[in-house]
Amino acid sequence: MDDLNRHTKALEVGLxxxxxxxxxxxxxxTKNTGRGHIGPALSIIEIVDVLYRHVMVNLxxxxxxxxxxxxxxxxxxxxxxxxxxxxxxxxxxxDGLDLSNFCSYESxxxxxxxxxxxxxxxxxxxxxxxxxxxxxxxxxxxKLKKESWRVFVVVGDGELNEGSNWEAAAHACKHNLDNLVVxxxxxxMQASGExxxxxxxxxxxxxxxxxxxETIEVNxxxxxELKQALNTKKSTxxxxxxxxxxxxxxxxxxxxxxxxxxHKAKISAEEIDSLILDLRT
Amino acid sequence: xxxxxxxxxxxxxxxxxxxxxxxSDLGAGTLKEMRExxxxxxxxxxISEQYLVGFVAGLAKEGFIPxxxxxxxxxxxxxxxQIAMDIALHNLPVRLLASGGGMVYAPLGPTHTAVDDFALxxxxxxxxxxxxxxxxxxxxxxxxxxxxxxxxxxxxxxxxEPIFSPSHxxxxxxPKLFGDPRAKILFLTTGILIHEVLEAVEELRGTSSFPVxxxxxxxxxxxxFESWKESYxxxxxxxxxxxxxxxxxxxTKVLHSVHAQxxxxxxxxxxxxxxxxxxxxxxxxxxxxxxxxxxxxxAKLARTD
Numbered sequence: 032m033d034d035l036n037r038h039t040k041a042l043e044v045g046l047x048x049x050x051x052x053x054x055x056x057x058x059x060x061t062k063n064t065g066r067g068h069i070g071p072a073l074s075i076i077e078i079v080d081v082l083y084r085h086v087m088v089n090l091x092x093x094x095x096x097x098x099x100x101x102x103x104x105x106x107x108x109x110x111x112x113x114x115x116x117x118x119x120x121x122x123x124x125x126d127g128l129d130l131s132n133f134c135s136y137e138s139x140x141x142x143x144x145x146x147x148x149x150x151x152x153x154x155x156x157x158x159x160x161x162x163x164x165x166x167x168x169x170x171x172x173x174k175l176k177k178e179s180w181r182v183f184v185v186v187g188d189g190e191l192n193e194g195s196n197w198e199a200a201a202h203a204c205k206h207n208l209d210n211l212v213v214x215x216x217x218x219x220m221q222a223s224g225e226x227x228x229x230x231x232x233x234x235x236x237x238x239x240x241x242x243x244x245e246t247i248e249v250n251x252x253x254x255x256e257l258k259q260a261l262n263t264k265k266s267t268x269x270x271x272x273x274x275x276x277x278x279x280x281x282x283x284x285x286x287x288x289x290x291x292x293x294h295k296a297k298i299s300a301e302e303i304d305s306l307i308l309d310l311r312t
Numbered sequence: 313x314x315x316x317x318x319x320x321x322x323x324x325x326x327x328x329x330x331x332x333x334x335x336s337d338l339g340a341g342t343l344k345e346m347r348e349x350x351x352x353x354x355x356x357x358x359i360s361e362q363y364l365v366g367f368v369a370g371l372a373k374e375g376f377i378p379x380x381x382x383x384x385x386x387x388x389x390x391x392x393x394q395i396a397m398d399i400a401l402h403n404l405p406v407r408l409l410a411s412g413g414g415m416v417y418a419p420l421g422p423t424h425t426a427v428d429d430f431a432l433x434x435x436x437x438x439x440x441x442x443x444x445x446x447x448x449x450x451x452x453x454x455x456x457x458x459x460x461x462x463x464x465x466x467x468x469x470x471x472x473e474p475i476f477s478p479s480h481x482x483x484x485x486x487p488k489l490f491g492d493p494r495a496k497i498l499f500l501t502t503g504i505l506i507h508e509v510l511e512a513v514e515e516l517r518g519t520s521s522f523p524v525x526x527x528x529x530x531x532x533x534x535x536x537f538e539s540w541k542e543s544y545x546x547x548x549x550x551x552x553x554x555x556x557x558x559x560x561x562x563x564t565k566v567l568h569s570v571h572a573q574x575x576x577x578x579x580x581x582x583x584x585x586x587x588x589x590x591x592x593x594x595x596x597x598x599x600x601x602x603x604x605x606x607x608x609x610x611a612k613l614a615r616t617d
Contacts, residue, residue, distance in 0.1 A: 146402065147402075154373070154402070155401055155402065157397070158393055158397055160362070161366055161393075161394065161397060161398055163363075163366075164363040164364075164365070164367050164370070164394070164398070165367070165369050165370040165373070166370065167363070167366075167367050167370060168366065168367040168368060168369060168370015168371045168372075168373070168374075169370040169373065169374060170370075171355075171367070171370070171371065172373070172374030172375075172376060173374070175332075175352055175376070176374065176375075194362070195360075195362040195363055195366065195394075198358070198360035198362060198363035199363045199366070199367070201358065201360075202357060202360070202363060202367065205358075
């Protein structure tokens with residue numbers, strides 16, 4: 032199946048009731064500021080939700096004994112943080128912090144995730160190309176400590192323009208990090224338009240495989256496909272890359288595949304209400 | 313100084329399994345013994361400083377204490393954002409060991425001379441910035457670093473410089489006074505320039521009737537002004553000498569400290585490298601002489617009214 036067909040499938044796949052509920056909450060939150068990286072958040076919701084709900088372990092309580100054995104998650108494309116915040120809230124992992132004041136002066140939740148204000152956030156991100164090098168450090172640390180937890184890092188396809196990702200990819204393979212999973216949110220869009228109009232990343236799978244990653248391609252909005260791929264346990268010594276074909280703005284027709292919705296400002300409360308009404312399973 | 317630093321890291325690593333050494337293609341012989349004896353605490357990574365700094369942030373986040381070594385500029389310029397965001401924003405105990413501070417790499421030209429590192433690194437909150445003056449001080453500082461939770465940047469001055477500081481200092485990061493606390497001429501300096509300053513002080517003592525003293529600052533993050541305030545107030549002339557561009561380094565820090573106390577700043581005299589890309593080569597010493605930062609130049613500056 033070629034890239035175009037995979038993206039068409041990602042566009043066509045329906046939303047589960049959970050996916051609709053999470054999207055409604057995401058839109059409600061943006062009412063407070065009337066702005067946000069809505070498109071990039073909507074493309075990762077299923078990835079993050081499946082990870083936290085069905086894949087990652089020992090996340091229940093930051094104070095618990097098992098917390099040090101938890102799987103680690105880094106959202107390297109930090110601008111998609113709304114997609115992370117709503118999943119954490121839905122699972123009750125925010126320790127009572129109030130998400131409804133998103134991006135206000137007193138809020139713990141900014142336009143990029145910060146571990147100092149939201150303890151369950153593993154690492155602060157925002158500037159692109161930082162997550163993978165840190166993830167490699169975490170995965171090597173797990174090996175040194177002989178601990179079995181895994182490291183998951185979500186990178187954007189546009190983010191792969193940053194060379195530091197490829198520096199880290201080379202080193203991840205050098206260190207045989209079979210406890211590292213890189214998930215590429217391949218929505219085929221970046222701020223200026225389609226990936227191919229800015230910097231062609233195709234053939235993405237070949238690139239990761241050339242570095243030494245085992246690579247799986249999935250529909251990034253299909254929960255079953257994601258579950259199966261993310262639960263792949265490796266013992267071959269190579270890190271895993273999951274290329275998740277997604278749709279920027281998934282679930283909101285006027286935002287889908289629209290670079291205007293990469294970072295949308297001046298959205299009125301009425302417009303958000305009408306978007307919420309349009310959400311369907 | 314570099315050899316002492318790396319050997320100290322090896323000794324610390326033997327005592328404490330949290331200590332790891334990370335280099336960036338530093339050459340086959342680097343810490344060969346450590347590589348063989350402690351392979352799990354030794355990493356020689358590729359020429360990829362942005363990755364390198366993010367990588368050690370990940371290690372530090374999991375409880376390790378990475379001592380990372382590469383050429384100063386490749387930290388401060390190439391990986392500035394990683395230092396600020398991955399290490400300092402998260403307040404992780406990474407020690408950046410920066411080879412070739414100042415004009416050490418003068419023969420290699422402006423890509424390699426680190427003359428703006430203090431300006432860049434002191435602009436990063438949480439990051440402690442050090443510039444030891446000899447191998448003793450370097451060793452003591454690195455041992456002291458083991459119990460400090462903050463990130464560090466440490467400038468390596470050069471190799472084979474004489475030893476001026478006593479070993480087993482209780483507080484290796486504190487300003488060190490050489491001479492009478494009540495001197496008419498007071499030199500303030502940091503790093504290996506202390507050797508030129510002390511030579512200038514000797515020369516002036518032999519030829520002048522007025523007392524001359526010097527203060528060395530191994531750490532630039534906090535100048536501990538209260539501890540030398542009296543010396544500053546007593547001095548007629550205070551010469552700040554540094555192997556750095558004119559702003560963002562020791563002179564800037566001194567100016568801020570003095571201004572905050574509402575004291576006289578007119579007595580301050582600055583001696584630094586120019587704010588420019590230097591296209592001459594030669595040696596570190598050649599550049600110190602050319603810019604009046606050698607002992608003769610500094611003594612001359614002290615005599616000038």
